[in-house]
Amino acid sequence: MSKIHVSTYVNGDAVEFLCEPGETLLDVLRDRLNLTGAKEGCGTGDCGACSVMLDGRLVASCLVLGAEVEGSAVETVEGIATDDALHPVQKKLLEHAALQCGICTPGIVVAAKALLEKNADPSEEEVRYWLAGNLCRCTGYDKIIRAVLDAAAEMRGVSA
Amino acid sequence: MRYIVAKNSRDAVALLGAGDGAQPIAGGTDVLVQMKLSGVAPSVLVDLKKIPGIRDIVLEDGGIRIGACVSGAEMGENDALKNMWPGVVEAVELIGSTQVQGRATMVGNLCNGSPAADSVPALLAAEAIARIEGQDGQRDIPVFGLLEGPGRTKLGKGDLITSVLLPKAAKNSADAYLRFIPRTEMDIAVASAGVNLQLDEAGVVAAAKVALGAVAPTAVLVEDAAAALIGTRLDEAAVKQCAEACEKACNPIDDKRGTIEFRTKVAGVMATRAAKIAFQRAGGLL
Ligand SMILES: Cc1cc2nc3c(=O)[nH]c(=O)nc-3n(C[C@H](O)[C@H](O)[C@H](O)COP(=O)(O)OP(=O)(O)OC[C@H]3O[C@@H](n4cnc5c(N)ncnc54)[C@H](O)[C@@H]3O)c2cc1C
Ligand code: FES
Ligand code: FES
Numbered sequence: 001m002s003k004i005h006v007s008t009y010v011n012g013d014a015v016e017f018l019c020e021p022g023e024t025l026l027d028v029l030r031d032r033l034n035l036t037g038a039k040e041g042c043g044t045g046d047c048g049a050c051s052v053m054l055d056g057r058l059v060a061s062c063l064v065l066g067a068e069v070e071g072s073a074v075e076t077v078e079g080i081a082t083d084d085a086l087h088p089v090q091k092k093l094l095e096h097a098a099l100q101c102g103i104c105t106p107g108i109v110v111a112a113k114a115l116l117e118k119n120a121d122p123s124e125e126e127v128r129y130w131l132a133g134n135l136c137r138c139t140g141y142d143k144i145i146r147a148v149l150d151a152a153a154e155m156r157g158v159s160a
Numbered sequence: 161m162r163y164i165v166a167k168n169s170r171d172a173v174a175l176l177g178a179g180d181g182a183q184p185i186a187g188g189t190d191v192l193v194q195m196k197l198s199g200v201a202p203s204v205l206v207d208l209k210k211i212p213g214i215r216d217i218v219l220e221d222g223g224i225r226i227g228a229c230v231s232g233a234e235m236g237e238n239d240a241l242k243n244m245w246p247g248v249v250e251a252v253e254l255i256g257s258t259q260v261q262g263r264a265t266m267v268g269n270l271c272n273g274s275p276a277a278d279s280v281p282a283l284l285a286a287e288a289i290a291r292i293e294g295q296d297g298q299r300d301i302p303v304f305g306l307l308e309g310p311g312r313t314k315l316g317k318g319d320l321i322t323s324v325l326l327p328k329a330a331k332n333s334a335d336a337y338l339r340f341i342p343r344t345e346m347d348i349a350v351a352s353a354g355v356n357l358q359l360d361e362a363g364v365v366a367a368a369k370v371a372l373g374a375v376a377p378t379a380v381l382v383e384d385a386a387a388a389l390i391g392t393r394l395d396e397a398a399v400k401q402c403a404e405a406c407e408k409a410c411n412p413i414d415d416k417r418g419t420i421e422f423r424t425k426v427a428g429v430m431a432t433r434a435a436k437i438a439f440q441r442a443g444g445l446l
């Protein structure tokens with residue numbers, strides 16, 4: 001099978017890779033680009049563990065082909081913290097102890113950051129609906145929701 | 161499997177018509193799941209997303225034309241569209257999670273042929289018209305004329321939908337869509353209804369369309385349910401008659417998510433509730 005050559009941007013860097021026609025973006029990120037932050041929970045769009053941004057949109061990378069990102073901009077969880085600072089969403093997830101096994105966490109970080117960029121002051125209901133496609137087996141969700149609301153407050157410069 | 165990006169719609173038609181087992185991909189939220197679950201890939205996957213204009217939403221003759229590769233998220237962000245056809249937009253926005261919305265298209269939802277596809281009852285109620293590009297050129301067909309059965313449509317080999325036209329909404333009219341699912345998010349409709357109502361100057365229903373989803377092999381338009389609403393302000397008798405007409409039109413499956421009896425009952429409830437929402441959106445007083 002002949003491989004497809006793809007040029008794209010990942011976390012701001014120009015990246016080129018070869019992939020099989022049926023290979024998902026998730027597999028490309030993990031197995032070819034060594035970006036293992038995005039996880040495969042289901043491979044069928046249900047769990048959100050593989051969430052990344054594609055051209056500014058939150059998507060499930062298991063439902064995107066590597067070949068489809070030619071000329072696009074992909075942002076993954078690896079691009080969110082700077083060398084010395086966590087993003088407020090990451091910091092608040094830690095502070096609220098909103099993770100246990102942590103498999104869902106990269107997807108939650110990417111998804112929650114996308115929400116707060118679109119809506120700086122979401123209601124609890126808005127956070128819950130936005131994150132409905134991010135499943136978590138461990139926490140019971142409540143701490144995740146509190147952490148995201150708290151991060152939103154911090155980013156707006158008010159204390160929750 | 162080969163993956164090919166179609167440069168334009170003629171190119172896509174040629175690729176789809178050329179060999180056996182070529183399949184279009186829009187958002188891929190059905191195609192990639194089906195490939196994964198079945199372990200079978202089409203011979204050629206023809207990506208439609210780079211066809212010029214296929215991701216545009218444009219006003220046309222007072223109506224609105226939605227390109228076949230516009231995502232659900234993009235539809236939800238378009239105010240003109242939401243104002244004119246709120247029911248169609250709310251139906252599309254119910255498809256999957258935020259992540260799925262970032263990719264899934266209304267046309268993919270239609271072409272996948274699921275009896276429970278959320279956008280289809282709303283498209284029927286809105287009398288939407290699909291623009292099809294095929295071996296013999298372009299043609300316009302009402303969405304109603306494309307429905308065939310579970311997992312099937314009347315699209316022929318090489319046919320693709322390039323856009324859907326939502327016609328100009330009549331004065332004092334509005335649409336609405338509701339579905340019942342056992343959870344609050346991320347589930348498939350057990351029964352659903354799309355309703356489009358037009359009121360006269362006195363606030364009485366002058367024209368109506370009622371469509372049901374998930375209760376027959378395809379979404380269905382229920383003329384008797386619409387007739388029950390015409391000439392009324394949705395009084396109790398009209399609502400009851402509408403619900404009964406819906407129940408008569410049901411021929412649902414029986415499964416763990418909903419028995420035949422339950423789906424039938426809920427279809428009528430969804431239709432009458434959606435009718436009340438459409439009525440109020442159109443300016444009617446309940
Ligand atoms: C987690 C999850 C949740 C979901 N929830 C829902 C839900 O709540 N309600 C619901 O209705 N659906 C749901 N779906 C199903 C799916 O997301 C929708 O049907 C979606 O609208 C499909 O659009 P797409 O662009 O991704 O289609 P694709 O997967 O790209 O295509 C779907 C089918 O249509 C064909 N096709 C696509 N575009 C065209 C075209 N322009 N011309 C001709 N044929 C075409 C393809 O070949 C394929 O057979 C869900 C899916 C997932 C993974
Ligand atoms: S792995 Fe992609 S949604 Fe579960
Ligand atoms: S912390 Fe384990 S799945 Fe969320």
